[in-house]
Amino acid sequence: MDLVLDGLTVVTNGRSLVDDLSLDVPSGKIVGLIGPNGSGKSTALRCVYRALRPSSGTVFLGRDELSDLPLRRSARLVAAMTQDGAVELDYTVEEVVALGRTPHGRGNAPLTRRERELCEKAMERLDVAHLARRGILGLSGGERQRVLLARALVQEPRILVLDEPTNHLDVRHQIELLSLLKAVGLTVLVVLHDLNLAAAVCDRIGVLSRGRLVTAGAPWNVLTPETIADVFGVEVTVVPHPLSGSPQLLYSLPVERPQP
Numbered sequence: 520m521d522l523v524l525d526g527l528t529v530v531t532n533g534r535s536l537v538d539d540l541s542l543d544v545p546s547g548k549i550v551g552l553i554g555p556n557g558s559g560k561s562t563a564l565r566c567v568y569r570a571l572r573p574s575s576g577t578v579f580l581g582r583d584e585l586s587d588l589p590l591r592r593s594a595r596l597v598a599a600m601t602q603d604g605a606v607e608l609d610y611t612v613e614e615v616v617a618l619g620r621t622p623h624g625r626g627n628a629p630l631t632r633r634e635r636e637l638c639e640k641a642m643e644r645l646d647v648a649h650l651a652r653r654g655i656l657g658l659s660g661g662e663r664q665r666v667l668l669a670r671a672l673v674q675e676p677r678i679l680v681l682d683e684p685t686n687h688l689d690v691r692h693q694i695e696l697l698s699l700l701k702a703v704g705l706t707v708l709v710v711l712h713d714l715n716l717a718a719a720v721c722d723r724i725g726v727l728s729r730g731r732l733v734t735a736g737a738p739w740n741v742l743t744p745e746t747i748a749d750v751f752g753v754e755v756t757v758v759p760h761p762l763s764g765s766p767q768l769l770y771s772l773p774v775e776r777p778q779p
C-alpha cells in the first residue's frame with residue numbers, strides 16, 4: 520500500500536514545524552527521513568500515525584485519505600514505533616507484544632492460537648523471546664526497542680512508521696533490524712540519524728531542514744557533500760561501500776592545531 524504525504528503542514532503557535540511537505544513512499548519501499556535536530560521529522564511522522572492532525576495537507580493510505588478512515592481501520596493499516604512514551608505500565612514483554620493485536624481484537628476475547636503463534640514468531644525474530652516474562656520497564660533501551668518492533672509486526676500492518684528505531688541498538692541488532700525491515704516487504708517510512716544506515720537500507724531518502732523538504736531521491740543523489748554541508752554544516756567525503764556499493768559518508772573533524 521502506498522503512503523503519500525501531500526502538502527503536509529503543521530503550524531503551532533504561529534510557527535511552521537512542518538511546511539508543505541510532499542513525499543511518496545511507494546508500496547513495499549523503504550523511505551528514510553533525515554535532517555538536523557528539530558527539523559520536523561517526528562512531527563511529520565506523528566501526522567501519519569494520527570497522534571497529530573496536520574494544519575493543512577493530506578496523508579493518503581493508498582487511495583484513501585487518512586482523515587476519512589475510522590481510527591480502528593487506520594490502526595490496522597499503520598503500525599508505529601516511536602520515541603513517544605510507548606509503554607508506561609510494567610506489562611510483561613509478551614503482554615506488550617500481544618497489545619499489537621488490539622486493533623484486530625474482539626472486545627476482551629483471548630488471542631487465538633494463530634495470534635499466539637504470531638506473537639511468538641515476532642519475539643523470536645526480534646531476539647526477545649527469552650525476555651517474554653520480564654517487565655518492559657526493566658529492560659535496556661535496545662531490548663525495549665526490539666520489543667516495540669515485535670509489537671508493531673504482530674499488528675500485521677501494511678505500513679510501518681519508525682522514529683529512530685536503531686538509536687539504542689548495538690551494531691549487531693542495528694544490522695538485524697535493518698535486514699528485517701528489508702525482508703518484511705512493508706511500506707516503511709523511517710527517521711534515521713545515522714546517515715550510513717540510511718544509505719544502506721533506504722530506497723529513497725528525504726532531507727528535511729527547518730520543516731521543509733530540501734531534496735528527495737535515491738541515496739546517491741541525496742547524500743552529496745554539498746547537501747550534507749548545507750543541511751548539517753558538516754564536511755563529508757562520500758565513497759562507495761566496497762561490498763554493497765551504497766554511499767558511505769566519512770566525516771571530517773575540524774583539526775585543532777595547538778597554539779604556538
Ligand SMILES: Nc1ncnc2c1ncn2[C@@H]1O[C@H](COP(=O)(O)OP(=O)(O)OP(=O)(O)O)[C@@H](O)[C@H]1O
Nearest residue numbers: 531532536554555556557558559560561562563727
Ligand atoms: N507540541 C509542540 N509544541 C511546540 N513546538 C513543538 C511541539 N512539538 C515539537 N515542537 C518543535 O517543533 C520542531 C520540530 O520538532 P520534531 O520533534 O519534529 O523534530 P525532529 O526533526 O524529529 O528532531 P530530533 O532529530 O531532535 O528528534 C522543534 O523545534 C520542536 O521544538
